[in-house]
Amino acid sequence: MKLLKEKIINEGKVVDSEVLKVDNFLNHQLDINFLNEIGKEFKEIFKDIKVDRILTIESSGIAIAYAAAKYFDVPVVFAKKTESRSLDEEIYESQIFSFTKGRAYKARVSKKYIKNGENILILDDFLANGRAVLGLKSIVEQASANLSGVGIVIEKGFQEGGRLLRDMGINLKSLAIIDSMEKGKIKFR
Amino acid sequence: MKLLKEKIINEGKVVDSEVLKVDNFLNHQLDINFLNEIGKEFKEIFKDIKVDRILTIESSGIAIAYAAAKYFDVPVVFAKKTESRSLDEEIYESQIFSFTKGRAYKARVSKKYIKNGENILILDDFLANGRAVLGLKSIVEQASANLSGVGIVIEKGFQEGGRLLRDMGINLKSLAIIDSMEKGKIKFR
Numbered sequence: 001m002k003l004l005k006e007k008i009i010n011e012g013k014v015v016d017s018e019v020l021k022v023d024n025f026l027n028h029q030l031d032i033n034f035l036n037e038i039g040k041e042f043k044e045i046f047k048d049i050k051v052d053r054i055l056t057i058e059s060s061g062i063a064i065a066y067a068a069a070k071y072f073d074v075p076v077v078f079a080k081k082t083e084s085r086s087l088d089e090e091i092y093e094s095q096i097f098s099f100t101k102g103r104a105y106k107a108r109v110s111k112k113y114i115k116n117g118e119n120i121l122i123l124d125d126f127l128a129n130g131r132a133v134l135g136l137k138s139i140v141e142q143a144s145a146n147l148s149g150v151g152i153v154i155e156k157g158f159q160e161g162g163r164l165l166r167d168m169g170i171n172l173k174s175l176a177i178i179d180s181m182e183k184g185k186i187k188f189r
Numbered sequence: 190m191k192l193l194k195e196k197i198i199n200e201g202k203v204v205d206s207e208v209l210k211v212d213n214f215l216n217h218q219l220d221i222n223f224l225n226e227i228g229k230e231f232k233e234i235f236k237d238i239k240v241d242r243i244l245t246i247e248s249s250g251i252a253i254a255y256a257a258a259k260y261f262d263v264p265v266v267f268a269k270k271t272e273s274r275s276l277d278e279e280i281y282e283s284q285i286f287s288f289t290k291g292r293a294y295k296a297r298v299s300k301k302y303i304k305n306g307e308n309i310l311i312l313d314d315f316l317a318n319g320r321a322v323l324g325l326k327s328i329v330e331q332a333s334a335n336l337s338g339v340g341i342v343i344e345k346g347f348q349e350g351g352r353l354l355r356d357m358g359i360n361l362k363s364l365a366i367i368d369s370m371e372k373g374k375i376k377f378r
Contacts, residue, residue, distance in 0.1 A: 030265040059247035076219040
């Protein structure tokens with residue numbers, strides 16, 4: 001997606017060869033008009049699949065899922081990372097290891113919000129090692145729902161997540177794939 | 190707001206006299222069309238004030254702020270509750286005590302995303318004791334910005350936040366104020 005690549009080049013900040021900061025438009029400040037284009041693009045890419053619900057994980061996935069949901073005209077459900085009184089007792093749960101944070105956390109979704117046989121589209125901001133997507137996939141499977149697709153805004157192509165998920169036969173689409181960020185220079189696939 | 194009150198009555202769940210669950214449309218599953226109406230309503234209520242940026246806090250505030258930002262045509266910035274590599278070193282920070290969780294947490298905003306003299310509208314899903322809003326207000330003040338208004342979806346009128354903030358002269362508007370939830374029955378103000 002051309003607009004996204006330009007945005008990454010112009011506003012992203014390469015911290016080191018593994019960390020890209022896009023807090024200017026994607027995960028701290030939100031550029032609403034840009035996110036709307038992201039949502040539209042996901043609908044275009046996934047126009048041929050059935051989607052009953054969009055699943056993401058708090059917090060950075062929420063705005064992206066919201067933007068896309070308007071075009072799919074389906075509800076969003078976001079997995080929670082923290083214990084919450086607003087969560088039901090009846091939940092699907094999976095353990096996710098974060099390489100960035102060096103520790104595991106749990107993702108939880110109320111059983112009310114993913115139903116047997118539904119077609120689920122997972123959306124998230126970044127794909128690196130793929131652990132968050134695998135955790136959400138496990139929740140979809142626990143619900144006996146169908147994983148229709150996985151949409152990612154920025155895939156770090158130099159980490160294993162993309163290959164791992166594609167090798168499993170998952171319908172994964174990334175709007176931008178970065179192959180390297182050596183010496184502060186971003187190379188797209 | 191009539192639509193919101195109906196939604197609370199029909200889909201909300203009173204857990205006890207202090208806890209209302211609205212995870213069906215506001216803070217776990219997101220009803221996109223409904224949230225769009227919430228966004229439109231905030232614009233209507235705050236149509237006479239200047240807003241350069243909307244400030245909220247992860248996670249439940251994000252979708253609400255996004256929905257409203259479209260009508261104000263301004264960016265959103267959401268305060269982070271966790272340490273993050275995507276945050277700058279240069280941040281505004283405030284400590285917030287959560288009565289729900291019985292512990293304090295920090296809210297952080299990069300100095301890049303709130304500027305001196307800007308007009309800031311704070312939006313959030315719930316107002317109870319008002320500590321989250323006071324924490325965000327402190328961040329606005331640290332930035333020498335101007336707090337134009339505070340918009341809340343659901344105010345728990347039986348807790349002290351609303352009175353506290355109004356007594357301080359804050360331009361606080363809540364789309365629904367609940368005066369009590371005794372015996373499972375919701376009474377609106």
